[in-house]
Amino acid sequence: MTSFEIPDSELASIKDQVVIITGASSGIGLATLRRIIKHGGKVFASDLNPLPEPEKSSVPFLKVDVTSWKDQVELFKAAEKEYGTIDHVFANAGIGPTVTLLEDDVDENGDLLPPKLNTVNVNLLGCMYTVKLAIFHLKKNSHGGSIVMTASASSFARFPATDYTTAKHAVLGLLRSLHGHLYPKLPIRINAIAPSWTETAIVPREVIAALGKGNYQSADVVARSVTLLMADATRHGELVYSDCGKFKDLENGEMGYHAVTRRMLGVGDGGEMSETGVLKKLSKLAAEAGADREKEGVNKGLDSLKGVVE
Known part of the structure; x- marks a missing residue:
């Protein structure tokens, strides 16, 4: 798989574009904020923690808990009020691991307590809220x-x-499932970044020290990939892996996951996976059900499949 680099010239079209960033006060979020502003873009930032200076004095900001739907609704309303429009959204807020499911926490009766899902709530539920609003x-x-x-x-x-x-x-999974529902059906592209070891607050300092110089990357390296995915209108459905200044799209191309999966399953050129064939049939059924109000219950269950694999 061929890697690529991201020169500043490929980020120039972010100029004057409005970007919402969650988790903007540190790490990859803050680096992306700075990268976008450097290239003339505009940012509306959000986080539980305030922005550092000098951004605190110059960048519009709202304190947001991404697990709160109300907070996120207010974020998007505030960004629209500030700039009049929104061009891109970076669903970035996240925290580190919380549980392994190997812990046995019990209540006063000795009954097992449910696991704390803080990380899932922030990293997945919060992301889904952001994407829905976007x-x-x-x-x-x-x-x-x-x-x-x-x-x-x-x-x-x-x-x-x-x-x-x-x-x-x-x-x-969110990237893959929404890919077919958005561009070109809607003029909305969706992509994701997959950073390797990056110097952020999520990665413990002792881990960074143990990795040693040259084996981890700065947050700004990752910020380049984020800005590229916004600035380049041809990019859709990509998962861009970054490792110390080298970038790869892991989803597409001859060595991307989809092509490799087809080869693993023995599906040749021009063929289709059995799952794809079933989806096409379901998509057709959904379209037929949509024309018949008596089948409304069926239509609701299949509506998300309509046209996705056609």
Whole structure:
């Protein structure tokens, strides 16, 4: 798989574009904020923590808990009020691992307590809230816009952080499931980033030290991939992996996951996976059901499949 680099010249079209960023006060979010502003873009930032200076004094900001639908609704309303429009949304807010499911926490009666799903709630539920609101607001634009989500190398790797890895796998699932519903049916592109080891607050300092120089990347390296996915209107459905200045789209192309999966299943050129054939039949059924009000219950169940695999 061929890697690529991202020169500043490929980011120039972000100029004058309006971007909402969640998790903007540190790490990849803050680096992306700075990268976008450097290239002339406009940012509306959000986080539970305030922005550092000098951004605190110059960038519009709203304190947001991404697990709160109300907070996120207010975020998008505030951004529209500030700038009049929204062009791109970076669903970035996230936290590190919380549980492994191997813990046995019990109540006063000795009954097992449910696991704490803080990480899943922030990294997946919060992301889904952001994406839903992004689609709603971007549909207002004749030119649409784009959504970038923060996935991870753990979206496809056997990474032993149960809740974190589960949530990041699900973010990749969100990318794949929405891909067919958006561009070109709607003028909205969706992509995701999958950073390798990056110097952020989520990665413990001792881990960064143990990795050693040259084996981890700065948050600004990742920010380049985020900005590219917004600035380049040809990019849709990509999962861009970043590792110390080298970037790869892991979803598409001859060595992308979809092509490799076809080869693993023995599906040759021109053939289709059995799942795809079934989806086509379901899509046709959904279209037929939509024309018959008596089948409304069936239509609701199949509506999400209409036209996706045609």
